[in-house]
Amino acid sequence: MKVILEQDVPRLGKKGEVVNVNDGYARNYLLPRKLARVATASSLKEVENRRRREAEKEARAAQEAKELAQRLAGRTVTIAARAGEGGRLFGSITNQDVATAVEKELGLTVDKRRVEMKEPLKALGSYTVTLRLYTEVTADITVNVVGA
Known part of the structure; x- marks a missing residue:
């Protein structure tokens, strides 16, 4: 008998299958x-x-992410932070700080979980940060950390 699953069923399938x-x-x-x-x-x-609508929605989201990546590519964001001798920051610049700066300076909302940094920025200078906008869509922006 063929059935359509209303919920995920272990060892059988996922909802909608x-x-x-x-x-x-x-x-x-x-x-x-x-x-x-x-x-x-x-x-x-x-x-x-329903599957067709979801596929269309997925394609639209991917297209919007690609357009956003094109608008963000090569853009620069400046973040002011207090620094001590030798350019070391008091504290660090995290992905939340980068997301806030992108929203404030470029007017584009980016979730902090989409900002990929190997480690927090702890010194003055210019850094390249990757924004993962969709599964396979990324954009690189430059973050300038300047003394406040």
Whole structure:
């Protein structure tokens, strides 16, 4: 019997997948617990339409990320921080600081988890920071850390 999973079921599949199971398993376990519903022609079309909409949404998000990457590529952000002798900062510049500076100076909202730095910036100077905008879309920006 073909069923459409309403929830993730271990060792069977994820929500929205169409799977083939034994009739008894469907009737006695999956259907009463509302883990699945019977796959009729109309429900299969509905699942296919949902998948198509999700794929279109995914493609739109990827395209928007690519456009944002093009706008960000090569841009420079300046962050002022207190520094001691030899250009060492009191504290450090974290990914949160970079995300805030990008939003303030460039007007683009970037989540701090999308800012990739090997380690926090601890000295004055110019650094290249990668922004991961989507799964395979990145943009490199320059962060200038200047004394305050």
